[in-house]
Amino acid sequence: MLSVLRTIWMVLLHSFRKRDTVLYPEVKPYLPPRYRGRIVLTRDPDGAERCVACNLCSVACPVDCISVIKGEDETGRWYPDTFQINFSRCIYCGFCEEACPTYAIQLTPDFEMGEFDRQKMVYEKSDLTISGVGKRPGYNYYRVAGMAVGGKDKGEAVSESEPVDIKTLLP
């Protein structure tokens, strides 16, 4: 008998507590910047796309939902000809972000991606690319890598010396 009364008392007390339930979607929850939601492709500080189509995200993906096809411009710069993510398979594990050597692919705190048609869950490069640098300001892969691309010749990358003159007789 006593325990029943105690229970009723407890319930009564709880009616005056602050609510934990948030009235989504009117009220948006706070998600930290490192929350793993919708995937984006970022740009480098110079505004060019960061992705170099190395396919490491694709191979790191445990559900194999990323498909990248390499393209190469006339200056030798690699870029993704197509970049496709099947979000209906994505588990938002963030392995792709960890694998990315150029900080191109990043997960954002946006999770509102519901669709009635599953086909619409397939995102193309144009759906994924944003105009900013995302979480990694400052980094530009081609400034570090030794390959010559448009606007950066051999020897102009970070800590590189001038190209060797192979015709010189000096040691």
Add this chain to the structure above:
Amino acid sequence: MAKITIDGRQYDVDETDNVLKVALSKGFDLPYFCWHPELHSVGACRQCAVKQYKNGDDTQGQIAMACMTPASDGSLFSISDNEAAEMRAQVVEWLMINHPHDCAVCEEGGECHLQDMTLMTGHTRRRYIGPKRTHRNQNLGPFISHEMNRCIACYRCVRYYRDYADGNDLRALGSHMNVYFGRDTDGPFENEFSGNLVEVCPTGVFTDKTLGAHYIRKWDLQNAPSICTHCSLGCNTSPGSRRGELRRIQNRYHGEINHYFLCDRGRFGAGFTTRDDRPRQPLSRSANNVLEPVAKDDAIAAVRQAIASGRAIGIGSPRASIEDNYALRHLLGAEHFVNGLSAAESRASHAVRDLLADNANHIATLREVESCDAVFVIGEDVTQTAPRLALSLRQSAKTKHFELARAANIPKWHARAVHEAGQHHYNPIFEATPAATRLQDITAESTHGDAQTIAQLAFAVASRLDSQAPAPSNVDDELLKRAEIIAETLRNATKPLIVVGTGLGDSDVVTAAGNVMKALTTANDAAQIFPTLLEANSLGMSLFDAPSIDHALTQVESGDVDTLVVNQNDIFERAPTHRVDAVLKNLKNLVVLDHSLTETTARADHVLPAGSFAEADGTLINNEGRAQRFFQVFISEGPIQETWRWCADLARALGRPVRWNGMDDLITAIVDELPQFAGIQDAAPSQSFRKAGMRFPRGTHRQAARTALYAEIDVRERRPEVDADSALSFSMEGYHGSELPSELLAYAYAPGWESNQQAITRFQDEVGGHLKMGDPGVRIMTSKDNGGYTKLPQTNSDGGGWRVAPRYHIFDSESQSARAPAIAERVNGRQITVNRASADKLGVADGDSLSITIDGDALSLPVAIDDSLGDQVIGIPIGSQGVSGVHAASQVEA
């Protein structure tokens, strides 16, 4: 045999080997760069450091380079020793100092030996922050990309290119930090085997440009065990595909044939399968006389009608598999089937077949060619018609180096010392060809003349070797003197080799080689024969015992036949153009089953899209009589299917019984009906073969993007394709273990070893030896002695007329590869060649245009003077820019 101890365990090893080779053979993961099983040791990279102990009491030990240490009896080593491991980690660290941080944009990434070795040694973080040296790249032509920044200066490339392949336009330039591997100027490599640099280079300095153009990582490629279809040698390849498109050809190790290397034609010649002009739909000629796509059922009905209403004859092809050709023969009946070879080539190929049957116990493998100590090449310019053989012949000449080194007590793996001991001493190679060849830098003596002269020389050699052999009469003394020298050398050799080919389209040359072999083998049982033919299945076609294409043309001309069914063949390559033109005009129906838009395909009334080697399964018989199976690489979109499937569809439409559904039944049917092919059923495991209940994967264990690859078409994943014709699977699933049958090994990978040339180590009985599960293929030639010597043919030495010498070109003369865009880029300005005296007689100078009539066809090309040609001999370029093939009589008027 010696006993050595590695990490406390004793192993029985060959004491003539070095410790690195032994350790790798025994399954140790010991990092290395500059060593290669075919290039041996130079001790340049210092990567394979191990600890060597004086004896059991020695606890200190000393660091030694495994590749430069003999595996002598009783020696003690440790690979896992801390100091040795630390040294290896340091070596990688200093090799990586200048490495450009560009794996993400490097075509080698994912199959890179440098990546493997950094991982194996545990070097994961860069400490060096100083400036890196950089280099400018060169444009190396359509085959190979160059990115010098990635170089670790292991010298493998120049050792392969200069010392092994005998090229001289790649060299190490500069010294110290400046060392650079490249050519003097931009431009394609001159050597025909430059493509191997892609695999020999342990980093991404040299990469495959044709792959780079539609790049995909190694782990995403769907591979299949395949056979190169661009010459008769049957090199094993591993083509890789993605999304139903062929991306590249890689070497597939075969211990008896190509081992580690391919020629450039084989490696870069597959582009013909991805051409836009390729027929991918059934086509029928419409009312306004153009080929238009039709539905598959309509096409079958139309072809059925054509065959049923007419008198049809089937034309087979030396490019197509035994199965494809048999199916066509079965569809139209044995008496309505021709082998698709030109009359001349057919005669020569049949002569080769008899030569092989005659010498069944003396047929060399390509690998054995490398150990022969005297070679007589009769009539064939092997660099152009069977390129991989030229690389092996070069090694046979260099066997002398190893012989001299052995006498000087130098171990065979000590590459520099062996090279110095050998200097410029080579085993003798004698060549008798129409003109100077690319092998002339290592030949002891070359004889040039037309087919008749070459046959006479061979007959003379035979008669000098054995007095029983018929001697040629009225031969000039010069030729006899040469024959004497050749005979003397062959007699004194321990393992002489005769190479003969069908390139001249002359069966007398082949029978002459048969006489030489007979004379040789009576004295020396170790003598070897190695014939070459012109196409991948030329020998297989000669086994069909069918008449040549001439028979079909004659039948049309006489009106007995009004319909031709052509399987993967271009009639214009097999007979003079004017004749074929006339024949095609008289036809009621021309049905073509092909994968390429050949001249014949363009003239067809009905075209059925046949699968190329990448879209079909089949068996090819190579020049040594070895039956080898190639497997479908991918299932293409649309109605492309094997010729044998088309033939089965047509037979059903015609209401004729079809005895086969899949490959297994088909092969059984072939062997039942044509006993000469007995053995081809053992060329590969049957389609029901399983290991632990599993199929064998075409994909790597980490093939990516499965759920996204076709998502833009349909988000629902496709059902995995099922292979009805082989034990392979079209996925990553299946048996990945070490007991994978060699015939079904689609690609090489072993844990920690991603790069093709290094990973294959784990599948070999010893490094550079045979495959553990046996080298693929079975020899099907049965021995049949035809008795004595062949008599001399009647010579028609009218002396007056011009004679033809076919001049082949590695990139132009084989019509499939010549269609590949990268290959086509390497063919420029083919010429008619004559010597100076002939040029004067014709009144032309170098570069002038010359018009001639060959077999009734007009040909007009610039002239080049080549003084190695004989008098009255005109060198005719065979290929897209000259004459399309060696035809019947090859009569020429200037």
